[in-house]
Amino acid sequence: MLEKxxxxxxxxxxxxxxxxxxxxxxxxxxxxxxxxxxxxxARLSVIARSANAAKQHQAALQR
Structure with missing residues (x-):
């Protein structure tokens, strides 16, 4: 496991x-x-939240 x-x-x-x-x-x-x-x-949950936040950010930039 990594520190970061x-x-x-x-x-x-x-x-x-x-x-x-x-x-x-x-x-x-x-x-x-x-x-x-x-x-x-917990790892899967973090990955899902991170990916969803990135998708929402990308969608906001396209408006």
């Missing part, structure tokens, strides 16, 4: 909803992998 959690960068589309452009509008979303959490259920 690993973070992952996931590529995400940053194209606006309904946009039909052929370009590659790609951004990156960061999420906590909770590698510092020993309990697997």
């Amino acid at each position: 959690p690993l973070m992952v960068g996931c590529p995400v589309s940053i194209a606006f909803s309904g946009e039909s452009s052929a370009d590659t509008s790609i951004g990156i979303m960061f999420a906590d992998l909770a590698t510092d959490e020993a309990d697997s259920r």
